[in-house]
Amino acid sequence: MIGCHFGRMFxxxxxGGSYQEGLSATVQGLPAGMLINEQEIYGDLLLRKPxxxxxxxxxxxxxxxxxxxxxxxxxxxxxxxxxxxxxxxPLTVLIPNLDRHFIHIKQYQDTNRTPRPGHASYASFxxxxxxxxxxxxxxxxxxxxxxxVAAGYLAKKVLKALGVEIFSYVKEAAGVRMGxxxxxxxxxxxxxxxxxxxxxxxxxxxxxxxxxxxxxxHFLEKxxxxxxxxxxxxxxxEKAPKSSEKEIESKYGVNHILNCPDLDAARDMIKAINKIxxxxxxxxxxxxxxVTGLPAGVxxxxxxxxxxxxxxxxxxGAVKGVEIGSGFAVKDxxxxxxxxxxxxxxxxVVFDSNSAGGITGGLSTGQDLIIRLAVKPTxxxxxxxxxxxxxxxxNKALSAITRRDPTIVxxxxxxxxxxxxxIILDNLMAHRGYQSIQKAVQKK
Numbered sequence: 001m002i003g004c005h006f007g008r009m010f011x012x013x014x015x016g017g018s019y020q021e022g023l024s025a026t027v028q029g030l031p032a033g034m035l036i037n038e039q040e041i042y043g044d045l046l047l048r049k050p051x052x053x054x055x056x057x058x059x060x061x062x063x064x065x066x067x068x069x070x071x072x073x074x075x076x077x078x079x080x081x082x083x084x085x086x087x088x089x090p091l092t093v094l095i096p097n098l099d100r101h102f103i104h105i106k107q108y109q110d111t112n113r114t115p116r117p118g119h120a121s122y123a124s125f126x127x128x129x130x131x132x133x134x135x136x137x138x139x140x141x142x143x144x145x146x147x148x149v150a151a152g153y154l155a156k157k158v159l160k161a162l163g164v165e166i167f168s169y170v171k172e173a174a175g176v177r178m179g180x181x182x183x184x185x186x187x188x189x190x191x192x193x194x195x196x197x198x199x200x201x202x203x204x205x206x207x208x209x210x211x212x213x214x215x216x217x218h219f220l221e222k223x224x225x226x227x228x229x230x231x232x233x234x235x236x237x238e239k240a241p242k243s244s245e246k247e248i249e250s251k252y253g254v255n256h257i258l259n260c261p262d263l264d265a266a267r268d269m270i271k272a273i274n275k276i277x278x279x280x281x282x283x284x285x286x287x288x289x290x291v292t293g294l295p296a297g298v299x300x301x302x303x304x305x306x307x308x309x310x311x312x313x314x315x316x317g318a319v320k321g322v323e324i325g326s327g328f329a330v331k332d333x334x335x336x337x338x339x340x341x342x343x344x345x346x347x348x349v350v351f352d353s354n355s356a357g358g359i360t361g362g363l364s365t366g367q368d369l370i371i372r373l374a375v376k377p378t379x380x381x382x383x384x385x386x387x388x389x390x391x392x393x394x395n396k397a398l399s400a401i402t403r404r405d406p407t408i409v410x411x412x413x414x415x416x417x418x419x420x421x422x423i424i425l426d427n428l429m430a431h432r433g434y435q436s437i438q439k440a441v442q443k444k
Contacts, residue, residue, distance in 0.1 A: 004139070006151075006312075006422060006426075007029070007422065007426045008426055008430065009029050009425075009426050009429035009430050009433070010027070010028075010029040010030075010155055010158075010422060010425045010426040010429055011027065011028040011029055011426075012025055012026070012027050012028075012147075012148070012151035012422060013025070013026045014139075014144060014147045014148060014151070015139075015147075016095070016139065016143075016144070016147070017133050017135075017136070017137075017138035017139045017141065017143070017144070018097070018100075018135065018136030018137055018138055018139075018141035018143045018144075019097065019100045019104075019105060019108075019133075019135040019136040019138075020097065020133070020138070021096065021097065022094055022095050022096035022097045023094075023095045023097075023143060023144065023146055023147045024068075024092060024093065024094050024095065024147055025092070025093045025095075025147035025148070025150045025151040026069075026090050026091070026092045027070070027090065027091045027092075027093075027151050027154055027155075028090045028091075029425075029426075029429065030070070030086050030088070030091055030154060030158065031086065031088070031158065032085070032086055032087050032088035033082070033085050033086065034085060034086040034157065034158070035084060035085050036067065036071060036084065036085070036086060036091075036154070036157070037067070037084060037215045038064070038065050038066065038067055038208075038213065038215070039204075039208040040153070040157075041065045041067075041093060041150050041153050041154075042063070042064060042065055042203075042204060042207075042208065043194065043198055043204070044149050044150075044152075044153040044156075044194075044414055044418060045063045045064075045065060045095070045146060045149055045150060045153075046063065046197055046198065046201045046203070046204060047149075047194065047197055047259075047411075047413075047414035048063075048145060048146065048149055048411045048412075048414045048415055049061055049062070049063040049146070049411075050405070050411075060099040060233050060234070060237065061097065061098060061099045061143070062098055062099075062203045062207075062229065062233065062236075063095055063146050064095070064096070064098070064203060064207060064213075064226065064229070065093045065094065065095050065150055066093070066094045066095075066096070066219065066222050066223070066226075067091065067092070067093055068092040068093070068094050068219060069089065069090060069091060069092040070086055070087065070089050070090055070091025070092060071084050071085060071086055071087065071091065072084065072085055072087050073218075084215045091154065093147065093150040093151070095146050095147060095150065096223075096226055097143075098226065098229065098230045098233065099233060100136075104136070105135055105136075108134065108135045108136055109135070111398075111399075112134045112135075113389050113390060113391055113396075114387045114388065114389060114390070114396045114398050115387055115388065115390055116379060116380060116385075116387070116398065117379065117385050117387060117398070118376075118379025118380075119137060119140070119379050119380070120137060120140035121134055121137065121140075121390075122388075122390060124137075124138070124140055125390050140317070141317075142317050142318070142405075142408065142411070144317070145316060145317065145412075145415040148316075148415055148418060148419055148422075149414055149415055149418045151418070151422060152415075152417070152418020152419055152420075152421045152422050153418055153421075155418070155421040155422045155424070155425040155426075156417070156418060156421040158425055159421055159424060159425050159428070162293075162428065163293045164291065164292070164293040164294050164424060164428065165187070165291075165292050165293055166289065166290070166291050166292075166417055166420050166421050166424065167186065167187045167190040167191070167289075167290055167417060168190070168259075168287055168288065168289040168290070168413040168414065168416050168417035168420070169186060169189075169190050169193075169259045169260055169261055169287070169288060169413055170258055170259055170260045170266075170269065170285060170286075170287060170288075170409055170410060170413055171260075171285070171286040171287060171288040171372060172269075172285045172286035172409075173258070173260075173269035173272065173273055173283065173284075173285035173286075173407060173409050173410070174269060174272035174273045174275075174276055174283035174284075174285065174407065175272060175283075176265060176268045176269045176272045177265070177286075178260055178261070178262035178265035178266075178269075179262050179264075179265060181261045181262055183290055183292070183368060185261060186261040186290065187290070187292070189253060189254055189261040190259060190261065192252045192253055192254050193252070193254040193255075193259045195252065196248060196251075196252040196254055196256075199241065200240060200241050200243065201240070202236050202237055202238075202239045202240040202241075203229075203236060205239070205241070206236050206239060207225075207229065212225055212229075213225050243256075244256075249263060255267065255270075257270060257410070258270055258410055259410075259413055269285075273406055273407050274406070276406075277406040277407075279383075280381060280382035280383040281377070281381055281382075281383060282377040282378035282379075282380075282381050282404070282405070282406060282407060283377050283378075283406070283407045283409075284318075284374070284375045284376045284377040284407065284408070284409060285375050285407065285409030286372055286373065286374055286375065286409070287372065287373045287375060287409060287412050287413045287416045288370065288371070288372050288373075289369075289370075289371040289372075289373070289413075289416050289417055289420045290368055290369065290370055290371075291358070291368060291369035291371075291420060291424055292368050294358070294364050294366070294369060294424065294428070295364065295366055295431075296349075296363070296364055296365050296366035297363050297364060297431060297435075298363065298364040298424075298427050298428055298431045299359065299362045299363040299364055299427055299431070300362065300363075300427075300430070301361065301362055301363075302362070304362070305359075305361070305362025305363075306359050306362050306363060306364055306427055307324045307357075307359045307362060308362065309423050309426075309427060310322060310324065310369075310371055310420065310423055312419075312423065313371075313373060313416060313419050313420070313423075315419075316373070316412060316415050316416065316419060317408075318375050318376050318378070318379075318408045318412065319373045319374065319375055319376075319412070319416075320374050320375070320376045321373070321374035322371065322372070322373055322374075323357075323371070323372050323374075324356070324357035324358075324359055324369075324370065324371055324372075325354060325355050325356045325357020325358070325359070325370055326338065326355045326356075326357070327357075327372060330355070333355070337355070338355050339355070340352065340353045340354060340355050340356050340360075340365075340367075341353070349366065351365065351367055354367050354368065354370065357369060357370040357371065358370060369424075371416075371420060373412065373416050375407075375408055375409040375412050376408075377407070377408075378404055378405045378406065378407060378408050380404040380405070381404065382404070384397060384398065384399060385397075385398045386398065
């Protein structure tokens with residue numbers, strides 16, 4: 001299988017499947033000397049994992065990561081202080097599947113002859129034949145986004161050290177769209193939402209805050225703890241801290257379920273989602289990503305334009321459209337409305353607007369990058385549908401399925417955020433390398 005590799009300067013290779021032993025992300029291009037641990041990676045993974053709230057699938061995967069390669073296992077000389085720092089070699093993050101029980105596998109075995117409409121099951125069977133990994137959709141499952149989040153977190157950490165920050169949130173869900181919110185407020189509320197989720201995630205508290213797993217443990221010691229956790233998933237989930245919606249809003253200033261910086265819109269979104277879910281159907285929405293601190297000139301012309309690179313996020317399952325800035329709305333604008341005029345202010349270039357979303361000619365302008373992703377409704381629904389038997393090609397009826405995500409948009413925003421980080425870092429590394437060489441040549 002090809003197609004599971006990303007990047008040029010910053011590279012990530014994804015492997016695994018929904019009901020295989022687990023998933024992995026192998027990252028190349030990280031600088032040496034970066035302190036990294038599993039707790040901080042999990043802080044992002046828990047934002048997209050299933051079973052966290054009423055808007056996600058009931059599957060109870062903890063999505064706990066293990067750093068397997070790429071960091072120093074000990075100080076390279078006595079008291080060097082470089083243990084657990086990256087060493088410049090490929091860094092591998094493993095994410096074992098801990099909630100894969102035979103009852104669920106059997107459910108897939110019983111229904112795999114009849115492809116689910118909206119899923120990849122028919123197309124993947126046509127490509128890979130009878131050996132297609134169709135238990136839980138294999139690598140076509142939304143679970144493959146977990147290693148993307150892990151790899152993207154590493155990219156995001158490098159970018160932050162370079163003054164570039166990325167945040168994302170739900171812009172629209174089930175037809176309800178949030179109002180205008182200042183980007184500074186949106187970033188602050190997104191960070192508060194992440195803090196809230198860590199504070200209320202039982203695995204974050206049990207595994208990391210209580211120290212059941214720490215950076216000084218060896219791989220086999222960690223896997224021994226994972227074996228225990230696999231038997232304790234329900235018990236750990238029952239330890240989740242409790243708090244009301246109003247208490248969370250008062251303390252953190254965010255919604256208790258949905259990462260949307262407009263609290264009134266978030267409540268209306270949840271009501272609209274649940275209303276559709278009650279009918280057995282599902283809903284979609286829009287995720288918005290914002291990149292701040294990116295210098296002007298990042299990107300390449302023609303085939304590797306920065307906005308074209310960002311279009312790669314169509315590789316996220318359920319994403320059916322990517323737009324930059326005003327996006328499709330430009331069709332209804334005139335040139336004077338679409339153009340972002342500029343002027344000088346205290347020695348700096350200042351733009352009057354950002355219709356282009358921070359990119360012109362495929363190169364960054366130095367403004368905030370604004371990217372929006374259109375997310376389709378969850379294809380698994382609790383309504384009967386018609387399909388075929390993929391072996392006999394007979395027409396068949398597909399029964400309603402209840403184990404599902406009411407909507408995917410609530411879990412895709414962290415994937416979009418971290419996927420964007422990989423794209424931006426890959427391009428920024430190339431840009432800074434080019435600029436450095438250009439300056440050296442011009443001095444001669």
